[in-house]
Amino acid sequence: MDRVFRWTVVACALALLPACSTTDFAKPIGDFAAATTDASTAFSGYADSLEKLKQEKNLIDVADKPSLLQPVGCDLITKPSKCELQIAGQPLKPKFLVHTRQIMAAIVTYSKNLQAIATADDIAKLKTASDAIPADVNGLAKAVDAFSKQVGRSTNLAGQVAAISSPAGEIITIALTKIAEYEKLQALRGATERMNTIFADSMALMSFVAASNQGIANRALSRNFEAAKEAYAAAVGPVVNKLKEKPKPGASPEEQLAFKKQLAPLQDNLRVALVKYEAAAEAFNAGLTAKPEAVFTKLADLHANLVDALEMPNPDFQTVFKKLQEFAATAATLATDVKKIDDALHPKT
């Protein structure tokens, strides 16, 4: 019996403790998990693109020096376990950035683990447990009173239970919920703090992959730009030469008309070349000003803010929310830049 009342007292005490509610930290952690998934999608795009490039380089190398290519296994007589085309001991179709991809996947798992802890749906279970308690406490008190009476003792536990101003079940529900939330918050604090330095290093790695991919794309965009510039210069020359033949004022209308007919197609060519030149310049500009690494540096920043917020006695997530908004804006800008660059490098025919 003491245990029941001790528990009720503990419940009352816990109910008075200041603590954040589940919704306080579940939202930023859920948004953080979503941001991590966005970053992971961006990273996969860069890693896949680099993997394709490595394969293209392998094909070029084989074209330059066919003896580099060797089939490994592929001979039934030797009972091989695999058959693979290799170039200099490596698969012709490479698996590129295997370990870095694993880290990105593990970071996604980490954010999902945090989310699972923050949003652990145990409140319903706690309510079910506590809903059973008020009747039990009253029933228990009445049973003990009856038992006491049988053995010649006088107790009034039923009266004491009824004297608790709030319904006992409600107090216990609050108490159980707070215990669970306190445990969750403690777990989240420990996990995020421990991950903080690793997280920054991981994001530095992802940033490097993104920046390397952009460096390669920029050189391709530069070459596109140079080709467009050359084509434009080649289209300008004939127009300039034709303009030198412009009829003098007072020339016959026939002569002027003939000149215009000869000039028009040359100017049409120039316009077409100019449109391509402008598009190439815009794409190159998008490549030069793009900051693909920003998604990862911002995610690291976001994680650091999450750690700071969770460390506070009463977590304040205002900064985290603000950073989350910045992250969303950066991801949107990146998506626009990536489309421009992709359109320039892979024009639709």
Next chain:
Amino acid sequence: MNSAADKRASTIRKIIATKQAVIDGINADMARLEKQLDIFNDKVASGASLTDAEKLQKDIIKDSLNTMQDNADRIELLTLDALDNSAAVANISSQVDQANQELTQVKQQIQQLTDTLTNLGNILTGVTNLLGSLTGLLAAL
């Protein structure tokens, strides 16, 4: 930051800085060659024709630019490959894995806590029933 974290971050920074210095050098050389190409482009745009020697020189410059770009791309790929297989990355990977294992344990602990709290209700119900039965028994005696 502990020494392992310092070493890990330092390794990553060194690899990145070394690669960037090489790439910056190649980009600077490419920019110089592109300026030479501009001279030929300007000449063509002014309506003049290139001599055979100039055409050959232009082709050589374009070929050099292609080679430089290819070299730069390969350096990017080699650096990424080296970093991906470095001890720094292995270290990050194992620590992230370890953190995830700990989080899984925490999830289990929270589940246990929930189960324990749920059991409290069941225990109370059991005790009530037991005492109820006992009271009934005593009343019957």
